[in-house]
Amino acid sequence: MGLVMADDAKGRNVLAAILYRGRWWLVTGALLVAFTLWTAEFHQAQTTAILASTLRHSTPLVLGALCGMLGERSGVINIGIEGQMLMSAWAGFMVASATGDLLTGVVAGVAVGMLMGAVLAGISVGLRGDQIIAGTVLNIAAIGITSFFFTQGRTLPSGKIQPIRLGPLADLPVAGRVLFSNKPITYLTLLLVPVVWFGLFRTTWGLRTRAVGEHPSAAETVGISVVGMRYLNLILGGGIAGLAGAYLSLEAVGSFERGMTNGKGFVALAVMIFGRWNPVGAWGAALLFGYASAVQTQFQFRDWLTSDPQFVGMIPFVVTIVVLAGFVGRARPPASIGQPYSRE
Amino acid sequence: MNIRSALVPVLAVALAIAVGALIIALSGSSPVDAYRALIEGSLSDPKSIGRTLEKATPLVMGGLAVAFAFKAGLFNIGGQGQLVVGAIIAGAVGYGISDLPWIIHAPLALLVGALAGAAWGAIPGVLKATRGAHEVITTIMLNFVALNLTDWLASKVWREPGVIVRTPRIEPSAEIPRWGEIPTGFFLAVVAALACWYLLRGTTFGFEIQSVGLNADAARYAGISVRRIFVTTMAISGMLAGLGGAIETNGIVGRYEPGFNAGLGFEGITIALLARTHPLGVIPAAILIGAMQAGGSMMQFKADVQPEITKIIQALILVFVATPIIVRWLLSKREADELSVSSTWGS
Numbered sequence A: 001m002g003l004v005m006a007d008d009a010k011g012r013n014v015l016a017a018i019l020y021r022g023r024w025w026l027v028t029g030a031l032l033v034a035f036t037l038w039t040a041e042f043h044q045a046q047t048t049a050i051l052a053s054t055l056r057h058s059t060p061l062v063l064g065a066l067c068g069m070l071g072e073r074s075g076v077i078n079i080g081i082e083g084q085m086l087m088s089a090w091a092g093f094m095v096a097s098a099t100g101d102l103l104t105g106v107v108a109g110v111a112v113g114m115l116m117g118a119v120l121a122g123i124s125v126g127l128r129g130d131q132i133i134a135g136t137v138l139n140i141a142a143i144g145i146t147s148f149f150f151t152q153g154r155t156l157p158s159g160k161i162q163p164i165r166l167g168p169l170a171d172l173p174v175a176g177r178v179l180f181s182n183k184p185i186t187y188l189t190l191l192l193v194p195v196v197w198f199g200l201f202r203t204t205w206g207l208r209t210r211a212v213g214e215h216p217s218a219a220e221t222v223g224i225s226v227v228g229m230r231y232l233n234l235i236l237g238g239g240i241a242g243l244a245g246a247y248l249s250l251e252a253v254g255s256f257e258r259g260m261t262n263g264k265g266f267v268a269l270a271v272m273i274f275g276r277w278n279p280v281g282a283w284g285a286a287l288l289f290g291y292a293s294a295v296q297t298q299f300q301f302r303d304w305l306t307s308d309p310q311f312v313g314m315i316p317f318v319v320t321i322v323v324l325a326g327f328v329g330r331a332r333p334p335a336s337i338g339q340p341y342s343r344e
Numbered sequence B: 001m002n003i004r005s006a007l008v009p010v011l012a013v014a015l016a017i018a019v020g021a022l023i024i025a026l027s028g029s030s031p032v033d034a035y036r037a038l039i040e041g042s043l044s045d046p047k048s049i050g051r052t053l054e055k056a057t058p059l060v061m062g063g064l065a066v067a068f069a070f071k072a073g074l075f076n077i078g079g080q081g082q083l084v085v086g087a088i089i090a091g092a093v094g095y096g097i098s099d100l101p102w103i104i105h106a107p108l109a110l111l112v113g114a115l116a117g118a119a120w121g122a123i124p125g126v127l128k129a130t131r132g133a134h135e136v137i138t139t140i141m142l143n144f145v146a147l148n149l150t151d152w153l154a155s156k157v158w159r160e161p162g163v164i165v166r167t168p169r170i171e172p173s174a175e176i177p178r179w180g181e182i183p184t185g186f187f188l189a190v191v192a193a194l195a196c197w198y199l200l201r202g203t204t205f206g207f208e209i210q211s212v213g214l215n216a217d218a219a220r221y222a223g224i225s226v227r228r229i230f231v232t233t234m235a236i237s238g239m240l241a242g243l244g245g246a247i248e249t250n251g252i253v254g255r256y257e258p259g260f261n262a263g264l265g266f267e268g269i270t271i272a273l274l275a276r277t278h279p280l281g282v283i284p285a286a287i288l289i290g291a292m293q294a295g296g297s298m299m300q301f302k303a304d305v306q307p308e309i310t311k312i313i314q315a316l317i318l319v320f321v322a323t324p325i326i327v328r329w330l331l332s333k334r335e336a337d338e339l340s341v342s343s344t345w346g347s
Helices: A014-021 A023-039 A044-073 A081-099 A102-126 A131-148 A167-171 A173-177 A184-202 A204-214 A214-221 A224-251 A266-274 A278-301 A310-328 B003-026 B031-043 B046-069 B080-095 B102-131 B135-155 B184-202 B203-215 B216-219 B225-252 B264-274 B282-302 B309-322 B324-331
Strands: none
Touching: A014 A184, A014 A266, A014 B046, A023 A081, A023 A278, A023 B324, A044 A081, A044 A102, A044 A184, A044 A204, A044 A214, A044 A224, A081 A102, A081 A131, A081 A224, A081 A266, A102 A131, A102 A266, A131 B080, A131 B309, A167 A173, A173 B080, A184 A204, A184 A224, A204 B135, A214 A224, A224 A266, A266 A278, A266 A310, A266 B135, A278 A310, A310 B102, A310 B135, B003 B031, B003 B264, B003 B309, B031 B046, B046 B080, B046 B184, B046 B216, B046 B225, B046 B264, B080 B102, B080 B135, B080 B225, B102 B135, B102 B225, B102 B264, B184 B203, B184 B225, B203 B216, B203 B225, B216 B225, B216 B309, B264 B282, B282 B309
């Protein structure tokens, strides 16, 4: 609290400044809460369901956005998040199904995600190939590999990952179910957002990452290895995308289906841009997108558009386009984005 | 496109096939049997060659759509959406209008399908030109929107009475006939490739497109409206994909069904890069991928190898084609024109 109440060097109240900078977020959030309460007609069970569903839908999006962010902050576009997630979802499921151990499955998913990150780095940083094409390679390879090596009819012997109730907190009305009786990867995601934020903006690693992304040759001059930082960040990001994949197959669904990522890796990119390459911003954006998906459930409750489910299915994608068209013009990506780096 | 630069795609394909053989061997099957079955199912007799060209036709169009947009520095991943929009609209024109002579009905269906694809493709062009939204994300999102939209049209608006969700069969007057075993649509695709090649090589508009692709800032100072080029290029790119869908509906399937030609958008990328974005190079590249698709079921039947292996081979081809260091090493010179689509990210 000390930080929030303090005045900064110029004598402005930091809390007021934060509130002012986030004013549109606050307005949007207030409107969404009002809309939720209105649609649910103050029905506690439905409000809880929508909020819980929002959080569930936002989890893979935040993770995907964090993955993209680590890459882009160091100057590498990662269009292959979708492929990384899909491969990890598949690997996590196959390993968990074979060993019967969910934790081993999650670890396998993260490891495969890191491997995919290393492949992306190898093509785009090591071999200096085009970054968007490198990402496309990941996406196509993931579709091919996951369907070639997938045998129908496999199941998880131990079932999917179960929620952990955080003691008495889980018994609170609304918040108990929404926040305090979640599954492990969801908790981990809520933890990763501040951790990555702190890492990017308060540590040497973060400073170096951002330096490499903004001005690689200057960073190289002061002795930072541009290639090394980009490899490191893409591999770390791959691990986070791997967590998103494991979330989908082991925590959310409990099985693997071909193409189960269904565009989430691309929506995550929009989430990253909407959140302005900031973990906290991306988390807010992911909640907004998660809400757009959760509204589908609400539509079913209210019996709206149930005869035309396709229009409800379009909502997250249309929201992505509108958000990009509305915001990306004013958002500024890291300066060296998209350019292969060579020392000459 | 001299002989040495044609060497790169050939070597890339050979390398990819070799690595693919390794994967087949690792999965416990015989690569020799698998590839023999693949060739048998795609190139051994007139019937299988016809099937290969049938598969290659939408691939030529999808590859052209990507290659054409590339020339202006745009990466159109929305070929899939533009194709299904063109396909269902062409199908609707094909079954909804009767009593037209063939000479009017069939071209009309193709034209309307192509225009629908152009309209769908123009959306990301307009969003990029006016709002700066990157076309990679908007085209992918529009793919999902298009899939939902065409699903809805096929299941509600233009649905054939009955349990199967699909549009009614098109009128005979809208059908594009076969020429022996060979689908006539393939020749249309070849004509489209020639038209793209001429447009890019022989016209001022083509020169403007390539100027924008090479250096948008320089093109702007030279007085070219970069925004106009973005919109028109995306519209033409979408038109090519939409025409591909229309040919598929009116020349091969005869109606629109959900799940129509899934994955074409990504195959278009492989084909365009394999052709090194040359419109005429798209034709052999599409025939190669078309042959893999046509022979896939024979490979599964005879060698018990899942046809998805061809997807892995495609990804490998992309890796080998898209990494400039490998290309430079093969050419041992600077003449390799590097493919770049990342330069306009976020600008």
